[in-house]
Amino acid sequence: MVISDPISGQQQRAPVGDCRRYAAAKGWNVVDELIDDGVSAFSGANIETGKLRSFVENVRAGMWPGGVVLLTERLDRLSRQGWDELYSWIKQVTTAGASVATVDSGKLYEPGKRVDLSDIMEMIIKGELARDESFKKASRLSASWAAKRERIGSGKEAVMTKRAPGWLRVEGEPRRFVVIEERAAVVRRIFEDTVNGIGKATIARDLNREGVKPFGRASGWHSSYIQKILKSLAVLGEFQPGKKPRDTRREAVGEAISDYYPAIIDANLHAAATVAMAGRSRRVAGRGRSLVNLFAGLARCQACGSKMTFRGKGLKLRASGKWVQEDYLICDSYQRGRGCEVGHHFNCATWQEGILDAVLIEALQDRHFASRDEVRPLEVELAEGVRRLEAAVIKRDAVLELLVETQRPEVRTMWDKLVAVVQAGEGAVDDLRKRLVAARGAVSPEEHMRRIRAMRDKLEDEDETIRFSTRSTIMAAVHELVMTMEFSADPLGVTIETTAEETVFVSLEEHGGSSGPVVTRVAAPD
The missing domain is CATH 3.40.50.1390 (Resolvase, N-terminal catalytic domain)
Structure with missing residues (x-):
């Protein structure tokens, strides 16, 4: 039974x-x-x-x-x-x-x-x-929550539910949110570390090592929760009402409510963290501060499609008495015995030189050389302006649907106001983008080439900070330009496709007893 x-x-x-x-x-x-x-x-x-x-x-x-x-x-x-x-x-x-x-x-x-x-x-x-x-219970509950959302939106009620973000608690009668200062300090630290270029996994590991207690019932900090905090608009005080019918996903209802929660992060810090996260996407991540593999996440085996994995053997003394960097890229599936038979070892230094010859002039733009002290405030302001514009567009489109359905004059008035808000926002964003271009600074083609050569010279700089900054910049630029990068053993070479719809083939040719990279370009079709 x-x-x-x-x-x-x-x-x-x-x-x-x-x-x-x-x-x-x-x-x-x-x-x-x-x-x-x-x-x-x-x-x-x-x-x-x-x-x-x-x-x-x-x-x-x-x-x-x-x-x-x-x-x-x-x-x-x-x-x-x-x-x-x-x-x-x-x-x-x-x-x-x-x-x-x-x-x-x-x-x-x-x-x-x-x-x-x-x-x-x-x-x-x-x-x-x-x-x-x-049905009656569901209807009464739905109506109750709808009434609560309406009271919250009109300012008649301060707190809809006892549930609150991990850095707040609900106290008193009438209920109000109170900031848990030690937790708010942790949240601010997470945003500041992100702006300073520290990744989610490292932030979580540091918090765990320092014995900082996680919010809620978790046994420790996880990168996923760090991500959730960084993506949350609750840190700015915003609350998005929603509903979640049984056995369905939560749905947003109405407009986000500003100043519902106490803000613990200012808009500039939030926008700066957003910009920093965009620059630290998975594609441009590197292990440690050395970033030895500039093409991590891009390089693939043409034969099987697996990633090309880095194998570092360090400096080796050859019979000729010459010290050579024995670092290679090799098909991950071949190395792990997963079926690929192409086991060619691509010397990192040699192929890196050829690939950078092929793409770096196109990849590095004026913005990659700009002073961060001048550019960062404008990037923050632009990110916040784009966020406000996107929110206004969502509101405008929602009101337009209501206008089409009802044809009511007050809805038309609301729509006209939102159209004006969106137009003003678009103008502000366009202006910020122009100011950002100006701040990044444009130079002559000759000067641009000199900047690129100087930056390439710093790829192996003895100063770790300079080396890391240079390799980070070049890695980000290459990943922005290159869509695919396939390594082939027959014929031996690397095929690169760029966002400019250009195909580049990098191969090796003998020159006076030694081999060097050669770049062949295939122009985009008209």
């Missing part, structure tokens, strides 16, 4: 206990208990995706050849979608070969036996009452 009940938590104990006692009185052996925590019987998710669905599949597969009884406290534990859905499901179960029993009425619905009219009437009454009760 199998016990089924969808209720979770403290409410679960009594129904399950009643089922166990009923089974014992009947002499039935309990072989399993099906408990779907928080899965809705009103929406039918428990039958469509929950453990009840698995139960039916197991019955059909012949798991219990001697027969099995599904015991539940009441029929509405199985479905609250109405009597027709309930009856149809019970017929489906009994046709598959299982019986259904209820504790409250003592009914047993068996395979191959016709359901009496009185049982059908009872099913109709109980099924419809359960459905109506659930």
Whole structure:
């Protein structure tokens, strides 16, 4: 016999206990208990995706050849979608070969036996009452939350729910948010570290090493939670009302509410962190501060599509007495024995020189040489302006839909105002972009070439800070320009495709007893 009940938590104990006692009185052996925590019987998710669905599949597969009884406290534990859905499901179960029993009425619905009219009437009454009760509860709850959102939006209520971000708590009556200062300091540190170029994983590791307690019930800090904090607008005080019908994803409702939470991060710091994160995407990440592989995330094996992995063997003394850097790129699938047979070792120094010859002039722009002290404030201001513009566009589009639907004059007035806000925002963003171009500084082609040569000379600078800064800049620039980079053993070379729709092939040729890179370009079609 199998016990089924969808209720979770403290409410679960009594129904399950009643089922166990009923089974014992009947002499039935309990072989399993099906408990779907928080899965809705009103929406039918428990039958469509929950453990009840698995139960039916197991019955059909012949798991219990001697027969099995599904015991539940009441029929509405199985479905609250109405009597027709309930009856149809019970017929489906009994046709598959299982019986259904209820504790409250003592009914047993068996395979191959016709359901009496009185049982059908009872099913109709109980099924419809359960459905109506659930519908009314859902409607009242939805209306209650809608009213709360309206009061919050109009400023009549300060706190919608006791749930709050990890750096806040709810106190007093009427309820209000209070900043937990030590946690807010941690959040500010996370943003400041991000602006300073420290990655999420490193931030989480540092917090764990220092014994900083995580928010909530987690055992430690994780990069995913650092990411969640950095993406949150709650740190700026914004709250986005939403709704989450049972068994569905949360949906935004209405406009975001400013100053709902106490702001713990100013807009400039938030925007600066956003800019910093964009520059620290996965594509341009490197191990440690050396960034030995400038093409990490781009380089692929042309034969199998696997990434080219870095193998560092350091300096080696050759028979000629010359010291050579023995660092290579090799197909990851070949190295791990995963099926690729192309095991050619591409010397990093040699191929790096050829690839940079091919793409660096196009990749490095004026902005890559600009003073960060001048450019950073403008980048922050631009990022914040773009964020405000995107929010205004969303509001404008939502009001436009409402205007098309209602044609009400007050909605038209609102739409006109939002159109003006968007136009002003677009103008401000365009102006900021022009100012940013000017701040980055444009130079002559000859001077630009001198800047590039000087930067390449610093790739192997003895000063770690200079070397890291140079390699970071070049790595970011290359990743912005290059879409694909495929290493081939036959013919030996590297094929590069750029965002400018240009294809470049880098190969090696002999020159006076030694080989050097040669670049062949294929222009984009007209």
